[in-house]
Amino acid sequence: MSAFHKIIATVKSAIERSPRTAPPAHPASPGVIVPVTHDARRAELISQFARELEAVGGAFLGIFSPDEVRARTVALARDIGAHTAAIGAGVTLDTAAVARALEQAGIAVIRPGASGDAERASYRERLAGCDLGIVEANAGIAATGTLAVIGTSASPNSLTLLPPANLIIVNADRMRADLAAAVSAIGAETFTTKRVALITGPSRTADIEKMIVLGVHGPRKLYALAIWPNEV
């Protein structure tokens, strides 16, 4: 008997099963994000999201049409005096266009993509040295001001980890009321195959006399903006 089975046997004999009660039933996760199409509901969720995000030290920049996002991103980069920005592939947004707009404004853009070992190290160094990391979230959570960011080869996790400031873009369609709804919308399949991070505000600590300090290991500044879809 292997060590693993020995421990399982120990656990099994320790349990001394009582008559089994059926485990609570769960609705199946759809794994597809069904858009929130009702305008008033969308606006309500976003305003709650904005309030909660600000409460944890993040900054909400507002709601923009896909075209306006480019100009707003460039304006933010200028405001914080960014010289370089790193940008990941979008979920609903064409981030290549945002990258071009940043370059036209004279800001150097780092794009992920390399995957060799040597390239990995140099990419991380550049990322740690850049001024702004930009990604699009897969979903938002209104009740807590949270952004669900999924790491992919075209939008790696370190984008929301190494730069000192982050801009996270979220499509208004993808705003969910609470954690349970967001987890269910993202779906089990994604959690199994991808790295998911729920991000609620800038990195923080309260380890010194329980006083809150922002930006301990991750970004010190977190900006978020929402895209209003179905522009007519």
Add this chain to the structure above:
Amino acid sequence: MAAAKPDPIPDFLETSRKGVADADLRRKLENSTGRHLEHVAHMRAEFPGYDGERDVARRIKEDAIGRLDELLIELKQKLEANGCTVFVAADAAEARDYIIKIARKASARHVVKGKSMTTEEIDLNPALQAAGMEVVETDLGEYIVQLRRERPSHIITPAIHLSKEDIGQLFADQLGIAYTAEPEALTAAARERLRSIFLGADLGVTGVNFAIAETGTLVLIENEGNGRLTSTLPETFIAVMGIEKVIPKLADLSHFLEILARTGTGQKLTTYTNFISGPRREGELDGPRAMHVVILDNGRSAMLADPVMREALYCLRCGACLNVCPVYRRIGGHAYNSPYPGPIGSIVSPNLFGSAAAKLPFASTLCGACRDICPVKIDIPRILLHLRWKETQAQPPTKWPADARRTRAGVRRFARMARHPRTLRLLSRIGGWMLRPFARDRYLRRMPGPFKNWTRWGRDFPAPGARRRKPRGEG
């Protein structure tokens, strides 16, 4: 930690006495724990679903622990399908040996650690250092206590026993920065130091908050981002978890997350909730090349077998019971001589560390504040009584007849005296005068002769003639 432990009984009494005498420590503890409890009260008040979620979370844990064998098999299969290597360790030594083997195979020299109580439990750091590796704790609080060569004194706020001035002095001495007591500046100094260590690390080790059997996903929650960095940057990543961390379904998770941060840190959600299912995939930039999961028993299955102890396995390690405990708030975490201090520590430590912690269940007033604040409603006072009973059973039986005879004779003598109030007053004055030389700080710590049984177990007796003072703190 020293290999040979001194006799734990006087040890606890001694260390707790030291804690009580340290007025400075008490000020720091009351300051921090008080602030935490305010946040928690606020969170509970503004979230009407709080109590309902506690019940749901507890039911999920009951279900999960009740079929832990099945869930562990499922978890192992799913993690392996996701590309992880899983090792189940029966005890601390097996877990340490495995981790060192992996570290050696990866030729690791620089190890970064995310906050993990389980690795404290198995004393991993000294073992890695003995194997020639440099180990750096990256959670700010853990980093601070590591620089001081101390153990964490709290499971959530490791440096709760230190003031910002203490930390300023420490950083000035050890990091060579100019002295400052500004938390912002101290944090920035640690960030800078740790960032370069992260970029050069080749092995990352963290704990685990939840392991979802359905998907084979580990969930790590944190505020600083060091857990994310530790599990993302190094080429090899090892997660260490107790067997009780497994939950059945992805949909179960939100019930825990809705209450855990609210109780643990007074937040709605922690800054980062990380879901890690496996090593990086082809073409990805981030994540380790190899990921190992160490699942540790180390006495937990024995807790499972004990019907009263079992619910201690529901613990989420939120740390709230420490902050609310009148004993912890007086003596601080180090007095417990265990990586798990406070009420929860007093019930799990005897099961994990045996006789070294056998007296900890007595370190409680049984006031029940821990049970009230516990997010999964663990009946800690009941378990404390159970463990006291077990410990007493293990002691040689009291000689009742002789003791009872002596007690009866004493009471009879007292009754005779009490009939003569003037004699009683005179005698008690003489007695008080005789006892006075034994008093320290208005208390008798050790009484002579037939009275020694009163003080033998650390019960102090108010010195005669001393006015009783109202205890400070809770009114």
